[in-house]
Amino acid sequence: MTLQIGIIGTGWFSKVHADILARMEGVRVAAVCGTTLEKAEAMASVYDAVGYGELEHMLDGEKLDAVYICVPPMSHGSIEAELIRRGIPFLVEKPLSTGMDIPRQVLDQVQKSGLLTSVGYHFRYQEAAQVLQQAMQEQTVGMALGRWMGGMPGVAWWRRQDGSGGQFVEQTTHIVDLLRYCAGEVTEVYAVAAQRSMHEKHEHVTVADVANVTLKLESGAIASIANTCLLPDGEGGAGLQFYTDAGVWDWTPERLLLPSAAPHAMAGLEIPAGHNPYERENEAFIHALRTGDRSRILSDYADACRTQEITTAALVSADSGLPVQLQRSKHLSH
Numbered sequence: 001m002t003l004q005i006g007i008i009g010t011g012w013f014s015k016v017h018a019d020i021l022a023r024m025e026g027v028r029v030a031a032v033c034g035t036t037l038e039k040a041e042a043m044a045s046v047y048d049a050v051g052y053g054e055l056e057h058m059l060d061g062e063k064l065d066a067v068y069i070c071v072p073p074m075s076h077g078s079i080e081a082e083l084i085r086r087g088i089p090f091l092v093e094k095p096l097s098t099g100m101d102i103p104r105q106v107l108d109q110v111q112k113s114g115l116l117t118s119v120g121y122h123f124r125y126q127e128a129a130q131v132l133q134q135a136m137q138e139q140t141v142g143m144a145l146g147r148w149m150g151g152m153p154g155v156a157w158w159r160r161q162d163g164s165g166g167q168f169v170e171q172t173t174h175i176v177d178l179l180r181y182c183a184g185e186v187t188e189v190y191a192v193a194a195q196r197s198m199h200e201k202h203e204h205v206t207v208a209d210v211a212n213v214t215l216k217l218e219s220g221a222i223a224s225i226a227n228t229c230l231l232p233d234g235e236g237g238a239g240l241q242f243y244t245d246a247g248v249w250d251w252t253p254e255r256l257l258l259p260s261a262a263p264h265a266m267a268g269l270e271i272p273a274g275h276n277p278y279e280r281e282n283e284a285f286i287h288a289l290r291t292g293d294r295s296r297i298l299s300d301y302a303d304a305c306r307t308q309e310i311t312t313a314a315l316v317s318a319d320s321g322l323p324v325q326l327q328r329s330k331h332l333s334h
Protein backbone atom coordinates (compact mmCIF):
# COMPACT_ATOMS: atom_id res chain seq x y z
CA MET A 1 0.00 0.00 0.00
CA THR A 2 1.36 3.42 -0.95
CA LEU A 3 1.45 5.80 2.00
CA GLN A 4 -0.09 9.19 1.25
CA ILE A 5 1.77 12.07 2.91
CA GLY A 6 0.73 15.71 3.27
CA ILE A 7 3.22 18.52 3.84
CA ILE A 8 2.49 21.79 5.62
CA GLY A 9 4.79 24.67 4.68
CA THR A 10 6.30 25.50 1.32
CA GLY A 11 9.73 26.73 2.44
CA TRP A 12 13.22 25.32 2.32
CA PHE A 13 12.77 22.44 4.69
CA SER A 14 9.44 21.24 3.34
CA LYS A 15 11.26 20.61 0.09
CA VAL A 16 14.11 18.75 1.78
CA HIS A 17 11.58 16.33 3.33
CA ALA A 18 9.42 16.13 0.21
CA ASP A 19 12.46 15.23 -1.94
CA ILE A 20 13.42 12.43 0.45
CA LEU A 21 9.84 11.11 0.60
CA ALA A 22 9.50 11.27 -3.18
CA ARG A 23 12.53 8.97 -3.53
CA MET A 24 11.14 6.36 -1.12
CA GLU A 25 9.40 3.18 -2.30
CA GLY A 26 5.69 3.02 -1.52
CA VAL A 27 5.46 6.63 -0.38
CA ARG A 28 3.75 9.50 -2.17
CA VAL A 29 3.75 13.23 -1.45
CA ALA A 30 0.01 13.61 -2.05
CA ALA A 31 -0.71 17.15 -0.88
CA VAL A 32 0.96 20.40 0.11
CA CYS A 33 -0.57 23.11 2.29
CA GLY A 34 0.82 26.65 2.26
CA THR A 35 -0.13 30.09 3.49
CA THR A 36 -1.51 30.76 0.01
CA LEU A 37 -2.99 28.44 -2.61
CA GLU A 38 -0.50 29.78 -5.18
CA LYS A 39 2.56 28.89 -3.10
CA ALA A 40 1.09 25.47 -2.26
CA GLU A 41 0.25 24.68 -5.90
CA ALA A 42 3.71 25.77 -7.06
CA MET A 43 5.39 23.33 -4.69
CA ALA A 44 2.78 20.58 -5.18
CA SER A 45 3.31 20.59 -8.96
CA VAL A 46 6.92 19.40 -8.45
CA TYR A 47 5.66 16.22 -6.75
CA ASP A 48 2.51 15.70 -8.81
CA ALA A 49 0.55 16.51 -5.63
CA VAL A 50 -2.46 18.72 -4.89
CA GLY A 51 -1.94 22.19 -3.39
CA TYR A 52 -4.16 23.69 -0.67
CA GLY A 53 -4.30 27.13 0.92
CA GLU A 54 -6.13 25.89 4.05
CA LEU A 55 -5.29 22.99 6.34
CA GLU A 56 -8.94 21.91 6.76
CA HIS A 57 -9.38 21.79 2.98
CA MET A 58 -6.34 19.54 2.64
CA LEU A 59 -7.47 17.21 5.42
CA ASP A 60 -11.06 17.09 4.08
CA GLY A 61 -9.89 16.64 0.49
CA GLU A 62 -7.28 13.90 0.96
CA LYS A 63 -7.03 10.65 2.87
CA LEU A 64 -3.59 11.16 4.38
CA ASP A 65 -1.62 8.56 6.32
CA ALA A 66 0.62 11.23 7.89
CA VAL A 67 1.48 14.92 7.71
CA TYR A 68 4.85 16.68 7.90
CA ILE A 69 4.75 20.04 9.71
CA CYS A 70 7.55 22.29 8.40
CA VAL A 71 6.46 25.74 9.54
CA PRO A 72 8.26 28.44 11.56
CA PRO A 73 8.18 28.19 15.37
CA MET A 74 5.42 30.82 15.75
CA SER A 75 3.01 28.88 13.51
CA HIS A 76 2.54 25.81 15.72
CA GLY A 77 -0.49 24.95 17.82
CA SER A 78 -3.68 24.86 15.77
CA ILE A 79 -2.04 22.62 13.13
CA GLU A 80 -1.10 19.96 15.68
CA ALA A 81 -4.50 20.26 17.40
CA GLU A 82 -6.34 19.60 14.14
CA LEU A 83 -4.15 16.61 13.23
CA ILE A 84 -4.59 15.10 16.69
CA ARG A 85 -8.36 15.66 16.51
CA ARG A 86 -8.41 13.71 13.25
CA GLY A 87 -5.96 11.04 14.47
CA ILE A 88 -3.37 11.77 11.78
CA PRO A 89 0.26 10.95 12.75
CA PHE A 90 2.79 13.73 12.18
CA LEU A 91 6.48 14.48 11.87
CA VAL A 92 7.12 18.01 13.09
CA GLU A 93 10.26 20.03 12.55
CA LYS A 94 12.11 21.40 15.54
CA PRO A 95 11.64 23.60 17.49
CA LEU A 96 8.16 22.72 18.73
CA SER A 97 7.23 26.38 19.23
CA THR A 98 8.71 29.71 20.39
CA GLY A 99 7.93 28.81 24.01
CA MET A 100 6.59 25.99 26.19
CA ASP A 101 2.84 26.74 26.40
CA ILE A 102 1.86 25.20 23.07
CA PRO A 103 4.12 22.13 23.41
CA ARG A 104 2.57 21.38 26.81
CA GLN A 105 -0.95 21.53 25.37
CA VAL A 106 -0.01 19.46 22.32
CA LEU A 107 1.82 16.89 24.44
CA ASP A 108 -1.24 16.46 26.63
CA GLN A 109 -3.32 15.63 23.55
CA VAL A 110 -0.60 13.43 22.01
CA GLN A 111 -0.36 11.39 25.18
CA LYS A 112 -4.14 11.05 25.55
CA SER A 113 -4.50 9.93 21.94
CA GLY A 114 -1.34 7.78 21.71
CA LEU A 115 -0.71 9.32 18.30
CA LEU A 116 2.49 8.44 16.43
CA THR A 117 4.83 11.46 16.27
CA SER A 118 8.40 12.23 15.32
CA VAL A 119 10.43 15.43 15.73
CA GLY A 120 13.20 16.63 13.43
CA TYR A 121 16.21 16.30 15.73
CA HIS A 122 18.09 14.70 12.86
CA PHE A 123 21.58 14.65 14.43
CA ARG A 124 20.45 11.71 16.57
CA TYR A 125 20.27 9.64 13.37
CA GLN A 126 23.93 10.27 12.42
CA GLU A 127 26.29 7.31 12.62
CA ALA A 128 28.90 9.49 14.39
CA ALA A 129 26.30 10.71 16.92
CA GLN A 130 25.28 7.10 17.54
CA VAL A 131 28.90 6.17 18.34
CA LEU A 132 29.14 9.20 20.64
CA GLN A 133 25.88 8.40 22.40
CA GLN A 134 26.90 4.80 23.04
CA ALA A 135 30.39 5.78 24.20
CA MET A 136 29.01 8.32 26.68
CA GLN A 137 26.95 5.58 28.37
CA GLU A 138 30.28 4.02 29.40
CA GLN A 139 32.05 7.24 30.47
CA THR A 140 31.78 9.53 33.45
CA VAL A 141 31.15 12.83 31.72
CA GLY A 142 32.80 15.62 33.68
CA MET A 143 31.60 18.45 31.55
CA ALA A 144 30.44 19.34 28.06
CA LEU A 145 31.06 22.39 25.90
CA GLY A 146 28.68 23.15 23.05
CA ARG A 147 28.44 25.90 20.50
CA TRP A 148 26.39 27.14 17.54
CA MET A 149 28.22 30.07 16.01
CA GLY A 150 27.21 31.64 12.72
CA GLY A 151 25.44 34.39 10.85
CA MET A 152 21.82 35.49 10.93
CA PRO A 153 19.42 33.56 8.65
CA GLY A 154 17.72 35.72 6.01
CA VAL A 155 14.07 34.84 6.71
CA ALA A 156 12.18 37.64 8.50
CA TRP A 157 10.52 35.42 11.11
CA TRP A 158 13.90 34.23 12.41
CA ARG A 159 14.95 37.71 13.56
CA ARG A 160 11.85 38.26 15.69
CA GLN A 161 11.75 36.84 19.20
CA ASP A 162 8.03 36.13 18.78
CA GLY A 163 8.72 34.49 15.39
CA SER A 164 11.58 32.09 16.09
CA GLY A 165 12.00 32.14 19.87
CA GLY A 166 15.59 33.29 19.29
CA GLN A 167 18.73 31.43 18.31
CA PHE A 168 18.99 29.19 21.38
CA VAL A 169 15.42 27.94 20.87
CA GLU A 170 15.58 27.77 17.07
CA GLN A 171 19.10 26.56 16.21
CA THR A 172 21.11 25.72 19.30
CA THR A 173 18.28 23.41 20.33
CA HIS A 174 20.09 20.79 18.21
CA ILE A 175 23.11 20.97 20.54
CA VAL A 176 20.93 20.90 23.66
CA ASP A 177 19.13 17.86 22.27
CA LEU A 178 22.38 16.06 21.49
CA LEU A 179 23.67 16.86 24.98
CA ARG A 180 20.53 15.26 26.48
CA TYR A 181 20.69 12.30 24.11
CA CYS A 182 24.30 11.54 25.09
CA ALA A 183 24.55 12.64 28.70
CA GLY A 184 21.03 12.62 30.14
CA GLU A 185 18.58 15.09 31.58
CA VAL A 186 19.19 18.69 32.63
CA THR A 187 18.04 19.94 36.02
CA GLU A 188 19.08 23.60 36.09
CA VAL A 189 19.69 26.34 33.52
CA TYR A 190 21.37 29.72 33.89
CA ALA A 191 21.69 32.00 30.87
CA VAL A 192 23.06 35.38 29.88
CA ALA A 193 22.24 36.92 26.51
CA ALA A 194 22.67 40.26 24.77
CA GLN A 195 22.05 42.19 21.59
CA ARG A 196 25.46 43.41 20.42
CA SER A 197 25.23 44.39 16.75
CA MET A 198 22.61 42.70 14.59
CA HIS A 199 19.76 44.92 15.88
CA GLU A 200 21.75 47.93 14.62
CA LYS A 201 22.62 46.39 11.26
CA HIS A 202 19.15 45.10 10.35
CA GLU A 203 15.60 46.28 10.95
CA HIS A 204 13.16 44.47 13.25
CA VAL A 205 15.78 42.30 14.99
CA THR A 206 14.50 41.48 18.48
CA VAL A 207 16.49 38.28 19.12
CA ALA A 208 19.71 38.26 21.14
CA ASP A 209 22.81 37.81 18.97
CA VAL A 210 25.06 36.38 21.71
CA ALA A 211 24.25 34.02 24.57
CA ASN A 212 25.95 31.69 27.00
CA VAL A 213 24.03 29.04 28.89
CA THR A 214 25.25 26.99 31.85
CA LEU A 215 23.49 23.72 32.59
CA LYS A 216 23.52 21.21 35.45
CA LEU A 217 22.74 17.62 34.54
CA GLU A 218 21.00 14.98 36.61
CA SER A 219 24.22 12.92 36.51
CA GLY A 220 26.14 15.70 38.28
CA ALA A 221 27.95 16.75 35.09
CA ILE A 222 27.93 20.39 34.03
CA ALA A 223 27.72 21.93 30.57
CA SER A 224 28.16 25.25 28.89
CA ILE A 225 26.60 26.06 25.53
CA ALA A 226 27.28 29.32 23.70
CA ASN A 227 25.76 30.72 20.55
CA THR A 228 26.04 33.76 18.34
CA CYS A 229 24.42 34.85 15.09
CA LEU A 230 26.51 37.98 14.54
CA LEU A 231 29.29 36.41 12.47
CA PRO A 232 29.80 36.98 8.74
CA ASP A 233 28.30 34.16 6.63
CA GLY A 234 30.48 31.07 6.52
CA GLU A 235 32.33 31.82 9.78
CA GLY A 236 32.00 29.97 13.08
CA GLY A 237 30.60 26.45 13.34
CA ALA A 238 28.68 24.12 15.60
CA GLY A 239 29.88 21.37 17.88
CA LEU A 240 29.72 19.55 21.18
CA GLN A 241 32.65 18.27 23.21
CA PHE A 242 32.49 15.87 26.14
CA TYR A 243 35.34 16.00 28.67
CA THR A 244 35.98 12.67 30.39
CA ASP A 245 38.91 11.09 32.21
CA ALA A 246 39.58 9.16 28.98
CA GLY A 247 39.99 12.42 27.06
CA VAL A 248 37.91 14.74 24.89
CA TRP A 249 35.16 13.40 22.59
CA ASP A 250 34.85 16.09 19.98
CA TRP A 251 31.72 16.11 17.79
CA THR A 252 30.85 18.50 14.98
CA PRO A 253 28.07 18.05 12.40
CA GLU A 254 30.73 16.74 10.01
CA ARG A 255 32.60 14.22 12.18
CA LEU A 256 33.46 12.76 15.60
CA LEU A 257 37.04 12.71 16.94
CA LEU A 258 37.70 10.07 19.58
CA PRO A 259 40.44 10.58 22.19
CA SER A 260 43.52 8.39 21.63
CA ALA A 261 43.18 6.96 25.15
CA ALA A 262 39.52 6.03 24.62
CA PRO A 263 38.60 2.50 25.70
CA HIS A 264 37.03 1.96 22.34
CA ALA A 265 37.91 0.01 19.18
CA MET A 266 38.02 3.28 17.26
CA ALA A 267 40.23 5.19 19.76
CA GLY A 268 42.06 8.11 18.17
CA LEU A 269 40.06 7.87 14.97
CA GLU A 270 37.97 10.42 13.15
CA ILE A 271 34.53 9.04 12.37
CA PRO A 272 32.69 10.77 9.52
CA ALA A 273 29.08 11.85 10.07
CA GLY A 274 27.94 8.93 7.87
CA HIS A 275 24.69 8.27 6.06
CA ASN A 276 22.30 11.22 5.50
CA PRO A 277 20.53 11.53 8.89
CA TYR A 278 17.45 13.16 7.35
CA GLU A 279 16.90 10.03 5.27
CA ARG A 280 17.24 7.83 8.35
CA GLU A 281 14.80 10.04 10.26
CA ASN A 282 12.28 9.75 7.42
CA GLU A 283 12.80 6.00 7.08
CA ALA A 284 12.21 5.53 10.82
CA PHE A 285 8.93 7.47 10.69
CA ILE A 286 7.68 5.73 7.55
CA HIS A 287 8.63 2.33 9.03
CA ALA A 288 6.60 3.18 12.15
CA LEU A 289 3.63 4.25 10.03
CA ARG A 290 3.75 1.02 8.07
CA THR A 291 4.38 -1.43 10.88
CA GLY A 292 3.43 0.28 14.15
CA ASP A 293 7.02 -0.30 15.36
CA ARG A 294 8.14 3.05 16.81
CA SER A 295 11.51 1.82 18.08
CA ARG A 296 13.53 3.44 15.28
CA ILE A 297 12.12 6.91 16.02
CA LEU A 298 14.83 8.58 18.11
CA SER A 299 12.90 11.74 19.02
CA ASP A 300 9.15 11.80 19.53
CA TYR A 301 6.96 14.67 20.74
CA ALA A 302 7.36 13.84 24.44
CA ASP A 303 11.13 13.61 24.22
CA ALA A 304 11.41 16.81 22.19
CA CYS A 305 9.35 18.62 24.85
CA ARG A 306 12.18 18.00 27.30
CA THR A 307 14.66 19.71 24.96
CA GLN A 308 12.21 22.57 24.41
CA GLU A 309 11.79 22.93 28.16
CA ILE A 310 15.54 23.55 28.51
CA THR A 311 15.83 26.06 25.67
CA THR A 312 12.85 28.05 26.86
CA ALA A 313 14.14 27.95 30.46
CA ALA A 314 17.27 29.66 29.09
CA LEU A 315 15.05 32.51 27.83
CA VAL A 316 13.42 32.86 31.24
CA SER A 317 16.80 32.84 32.96
CA ALA A 318 18.32 35.42 30.60
CA ASP A 319 15.32 37.69 31.24
CA SER A 320 15.30 37.31 35.02
CA GLY A 321 19.04 36.99 35.65
CA LEU A 322 18.30 33.96 37.83
CA PRO A 323 18.92 30.23 37.42
CA VAL A 324 15.85 28.17 36.50
CA GLN A 325 15.28 24.77 38.10
CA LEU A 326 13.49 22.44 35.76
CA GLN A 327 10.32 21.22 37.40
CA ARG A 328 9.28 17.98 35.81
CA SER A 329 5.55 18.24 35.22
CA LYS A 330 3.72 14.93 35.05
CA HIS A 331 3.50 15.26 31.27
CA LEU A 332 7.24 15.66 30.94
CA SER A 333 8.23 12.95 33.38
CA HIS A 334 9.27 9.47 32.29
Ligand SMILES: NC(=O)c1ccc[n+]([C@@H]2O[C@H](COP(=O)([O-])OP(=O)(O)OC[C@H]3O[C@@H](n4cnc5c(N)ncnc54)[C@H](O)[C@@H]3O)[C@@H](O)[C@H]2O)c1
Binds near residue numbers: 011034035
Ligand atom coordinates in the same frame (compact mmCIF):
# COMPACT_ATOMS: atom_id res chain seq x y z
N1 LIG B 1 16.13 19.83 11.26
C1 LIG B 1 16.80 20.70 10.56
O1 LIG B 1 17.97 20.53 10.29
C2 LIG B 1 16.11 21.93 10.02
C3 LIG B 1 16.70 22.67 9.00
C4 LIG B 1 16.01 23.78 8.51
C5 LIG B 1 14.80 24.15 9.06
N2 LIG B 1 14.28 23.42 10.06
C6 LIG B 1 13.02 23.83 10.69
O2 LIG B 1 11.95 23.76 9.78
C7 LIG B 1 11.01 24.81 10.06
C8 LIG B 1 10.77 25.58 8.76
O3 LIG B 1 12.00 26.14 8.34
P1 LIG B 1 12.25 26.61 6.83
O4 LIG B 1 13.71 26.83 6.72
O5 LIG B 1 11.58 25.69 5.87
O6 LIG B 1 11.50 28.02 6.85
P2 LIG B 1 10.93 28.85 5.60
O7 LIG B 1 10.70 30.23 6.07
O8 LIG B 1 11.79 28.60 4.39
O9 LIG B 1 9.54 28.12 5.31
C9 LIG B 1 8.48 28.13 6.24
C10 LIG B 1 7.20 27.91 5.46
O10 LIG B 1 6.11 27.74 6.34
C11 LIG B 1 4.98 28.42 5.76
N3 LIG B 1 4.00 28.62 6.82
C12 LIG B 1 4.07 29.42 7.91
N4 LIG B 1 2.96 29.28 8.65
C13 LIG B 1 2.16 28.36 8.01
C14 LIG B 1 0.89 27.80 8.29
N5 LIG B 1 0.20 28.11 9.38
N6 LIG B 1 0.39 26.89 7.40
C15 LIG B 1 1.09 26.54 6.30
N7 LIG B 1 2.30 27.05 6.00
C16 LIG B 1 2.83 27.94 6.85
C17 LIG B 1 5.59 29.68 5.18
O11 LIG B 1 4.75 30.27 4.22
C18 LIG B 1 6.84 29.08 4.53
O12 LIG B 1 6.55 28.54 3.26
C19 LIG B 1 11.62 25.66 11.17
O13 LIG B 1 11.08 25.32 12.39
C20 LIG B 1 13.08 25.28 11.16
O14 LIG B 1 13.71 25.35 12.41
C21 LIG B 1 14.89 22.32 10.54
